[in-house]
Amino acid sequence: MLLPFAGLFLGFLIWPLLNALYFAFTDFNGVTPPSWTGLDNFRRLWFEDPRFRTALVNSLIYVTCTVTLSTVASLALAVAFRGTSWRDRVLRTIFFLPSVTSTIAVMLIWRWIFSGERFGLANTVLSWFGADPVSWLSTPRWTVPLLVIMAVWGGCGYGMVIFVSGLNAIPDELYEAARLDGATDWQQFRHITLPQLKPVTTYVVITGLIGAFQVFEAVYIVFRGVSSVGGVQDGGLMLVPYLYDLGFTRFQLGYASAIAWTLFLIIFVISMIQLRVTRALREW
Amino acid sequence: MGRLLRLPLYLAALTMLVPFYWMAAAAFKPVPELTRNPPSFVPGDPTLDAFYEPSYDPGVRADQTVAGLFQRYPDVPGGFLRFMGNSLFVAATITVLSLLIAALAAYALTKMDLPGRRAIFVVVVASMMIPWQVTLVPNYLIVRNLEWLNSYQGYIVPALAKAFVVFFLVQYMRSIPDDLVHAARVDGAGEFRIWWRVVMPLMRPALAAMAILVVLAEWNNFLWPLIIVQDDTMANVPVALSRLNASNAFNPNNMAVIMAASLLTSLPTVIFFLAFQKHFTRGIALSGIKG
Numbered sequence: 001m002l003l004p005f006a007g008l009f010l011g012f013l014i015w016p017l018l019n020a021l022y023f024a025f026t027d028f029n030g031v032t033p034p035s036w037t038g039l040d041n042f043r044r045l046w047f048e049d050p051r052f053r054t055a056l057v058n059s060l061i062y063v064t065c066t067v068t069l070s071t072v073a074s075l076a077l078a079v080a081f082r083g084t085s086w087r088d089r090v091l092r093t094i095f096f097l098p099s100v101t102s103t104i105a106v107m108l109i110w111r112w113i114f115s116g117e118r119f120g121l122a123n124t125v126l127s128w129f130g131a132d133p134v135s136w137l138s139t140p141r142w143t144v145p146l147l148v149i150m151a152v153w154g155g156c157g158y159g160m161v162i163f164v165s166g167l168n169a170i171p172d173e174l175y176e177a178a179r180l181d182g183a184t185d186w187q188q189f190r191h192i193t194l195p196q197l198k199p200v201t202t203y204v205v206i207t208g209l210i211g212a213f214q215v216f217e218a219v220y221i222v223f224r225g226v227s228s229v230g231g232v233q234d235g236g237l238m239l240v241p242y243l244y245d246l247g248f249t250r251f252q253l254g255y256a257s258a259i260a261w262t263l264f265l266i267i268f269v270i271s272m273i274q275l276r277v278t279r280a281l282r283e284w
Numbered sequence: 285m286g287r288l289l290r291l292p293l294y295l296a297a298l299t300m301l302v303p304f305y306w307m308a309a310a311a312f313k314p315v316p317e318l319t320r321n322p323p324s325f326v327p328g329d330p331t332l333d334a335f336y337e338p339s340y341d342p343g344v345r346a347d348q349t350v351a352g353l354f355q356r357y358p359d360v361p362g363g364f365l366r367f368m369g370n371s372l373f374v375a376a377t378i379t380v381l382s383l384l385i386a387a388l389a390a391y392a393l394t395k396m397d398l399p400g401r402r403a404i405f406v407v408v409v410a411s412m413m414i415p416w417q418v419t420l421v422p423n424y425l426i427v428r429n430l431e432w433l434n435s436y437q438g439y440i441v442p443a444l445a446k447a448f449v450v451f452f453l454v455q456y457m458r459s460i461p462d463d464l465v466h467a468a469r470v471d472g473a474g475e476f477r478i479w480w481r482v483v484m485p486l487m488r489p490a491l492a493a494m495a496i497l498v499v500l501a502e503w504n505n506f507l508w509p510l511i512i513v514q515d516d517t518m519a520n521v522p523v524a525l526s527r528l529n530a531s532n533a534f535n536p537n538n539m540a541v542i543m544a545a546s547l548l549t550s551l552p553t554v555i556f557f558l559a560f561q562k563h564f565t566r567g568i569a570l571s572g573i574k575g
Contacts, residue, residue: 001475002398005389008445009408016422017414023421030425080293093561094297097304100557102504104522105546108529109307112539118321119536121306127322153300158568165569214415217506221526240417240507248511253421260418271413 017264023257030253041258052259054234055242062144062238063212066151071205073152074159075197079189082164092164096157103154107221110150111137114222137223140235147218147236155211159204166200167193199281206274210267216240239263307550310543311335315350319536334540350537353544356528360517364545367524368552374439374520375502379495382444386494387487390453391479395465405454411447417507424511438512439520443502449494452570456490457483493567496560500553521549 024041026034045052077095081088098106113121116135123133136142174192183191219241223231229245230237237245239259247256310318312330336352357363389408393401423442432438460483468478484491506522513519519527525545532538557564 001388001396001479002392002404004385005445005450006404008385008441009411009447012423012426012442012445013411013414013416013419013447016419016426019422019425020418077293080290091293091297093558094300096557096565097300097554100500100553101304101550102522102525102546102553104504104506104525105307105549106303108525108542108546109303111529112310112543113303113306115536117319117536119319119323121302121323124322153303161565161568165565210413210415214417216417221529224530243417243420244507247421248424253425257421260421263415264418267413267415 020257020260023254024261026254028254028257029251031251034254037254041255042262045255045258045262051230051234051237051242055230055237055239058144058234058236059213059215059238062147062151062215063209065144065148066155066212067205067208069148070152070155070159071201071208073156074204075163075201077156077160078163078167079193081160082167092157092160095160098154099158103217104221106154107150107218110146110218111222114146138232140231140233143223143231143235146222147215150218150222151212151215155208159208162200162204163197166197170196199278202274202277202281206270206277209270213263213266213270214240216244220244239266304550307543307546310540311547313540315537315540318539334544350535350541353541353548356541357516364524364548366517367519367521368548370518371503371520371522374436375499377436377440378443378502379498381440382446382449382498383491383495385444386446386449386453387484387491388479389450390457391475391483393450393454394457395462395478395483396475408447408450412451420507420511427512433512434514434518436518439509443505443508446498449498452494453487453490456487460486489563489566492560492563493570496556496564497567499556503553525549 023034025036025038027037027040028034077092081091081095114136115123116133116137117123118127118133120133120136122136126133134142136146170193174196175188178188178192215238219231219236219238220229223236228234228237229241229249240263243256243259243263246252246259309325309327311334312332313324313327314329314331314333317324317328333352336354337349340349340351340355342351342355342358353364355363357366360366362369392398393405398404427433427438427442430437432441464482465478468482473481504522505520506526509520509523510526513523516524516527525542528538528542528545532542
């Protein structure tokens with residue numbers, strides 16, 4: 001009864017994973033057989049490739065900002081709208097809507113909103129304050145901040161749901177005891193809610209990190225430049241878009257596999273940290 | 285503190301809805317209104333042209349008439365509905381099959397005396413940290429060698445082994461008493477019968493939560509279809525949307541059509557979510573708490 005799963009698991013996950021590792025050490029265009037080049041791909045990637053450096057730096061900035069902002073936002077939303085009244089439920093639904101909407105559809109909407117013309121919504125709002133229109137999508141400086149805005153808008157509802165269930169798992173007695181001792185709302189939040197939420201917060205942060213490193217659609221749809229997927233001057237180039245660009249528009253499959261394994265290593269390290277932290281929290 | 289926090293959050297909730305409103309409004313604007321400056325917030329003269337433009341004539345090139353969504357794709361039988369059908373079929377098939385496969389595996393791992401089942405479970409859980417994009421290139425080659433590019437098998441088969449679903453179902457199945465299974469064995473029932481008749485009915489809440497997560501993820505799946513679909517006929521909705529965008533990006537007259545398509549893509553998932561909200565949030569919450 002394990003067989004169907006085991007077969008598919010080995011055939012389409014483990015075997016491809018090992019294959020990708022092998023390709024990462026080869027020069028391979030998908031047509032002629034791969035030729036072994038040793039560590040050459042990784043050497044080029046880590047020491048010589050300016051586009052990879054751009055992708056990595058963009059990813060790191062994007063991931064840091066997105067995870068910080070959306071964790072804080074989803075915690076605030078969860079604290080404010082944790083109740084069972086219809087008003088809280090409606091508001092939770094509103095914040096969750098982006099998580100169920102097709103990512104591509106959402107990205108097309110953002111593309112229209114940030115249109116560089118005067119009829120773009122963002123530029124209209126600017127014009128109310130007398131500012132000149134900005135060509136949002138073709139200004140490299142704006143690319144990562146816009147991606148962060150879109151990601152926080154799209155992701156805060158998901159974290160909120162997890163935080164709400166975490167909040168509801170905190171025993172009421174703790175708050176009652178604190179209130180008897182005269183603790184203010186802020187003190188209760190600081191000394192009961194936050195410590196009790198530690199495992200949940202860890203989970204939200206770590207899954208957020210892993211998800212953010214894998215961003216693709218936003219870059220591909222909103223910022224796709226004329227000649228590459230990274231946007232104007234690669235302003236929004238990140239790891240997975242770069243992987244796609246090399247693998248499926250330039251057919252450097254070996255080199256793309258080296259990027260894939262780099263991504264895997266990053267996520268592996270994050271997951272290891274999570275294991276450590278959860279274990280530490282459990283003992284603590 | 286609750287009160288103080290709430291007011292700005294109500295405002296935030298309103299701004300959350302702005303992109304959705306902008307999409308819906310744009311989908312019903314006639315062409316000249318789309319590029320009006322400043323833009324109109326309520327379509328002054330709402331129209332269904334973005335879906336179907338009666339005066340459109342493919343033989344005549346005019347600036348003010350563009351083909352409605354359902355008039356496009358003359359080579360694709362069914363047009364845009366075909367893409368919705370593709371998405372629906374692929375998402376439904378993957379959901380049913382992957383859940384059955386995962387439930388079988390979970391049963392084997394929790395209720396049967398499998399040698400090394402602990403080790404297998406550890407490998408499955410560990411595999412959850414593999415970003416699936418790592419397997420993109422090799423899986424593309426496998427599917428190409430099987431000549432499954434541009435086919436439903438190419439969509440479906442590589443997506444069937446879901447480690448996360450196995451993990452989740454194992455956790456849930458552990459709460460089902462082994463005595464039930466033993467009793468059924470004593471009565472002479474085979475393993476498949478016990479799995480289907482005894483265990484699966486008790487798993488309903490867990491299966492529902494997982495089904496909803498998988499359906500939505502597959503309906504919205506983009507990168508894999510983008511790579512394996514070459515022919516328009518086989519596109520799912522996200523790929524069709526992205527192609528629609530790519531071929532019309534520089535002509536704002538087509539924006540209403542793109543927004544109409546986005547609207548039609550999002551509506552089913554939103555309705556689906558509203559209908560199954562309870563299962564949905566429970567699935568996410570459970571995965572979060574146990575993680």
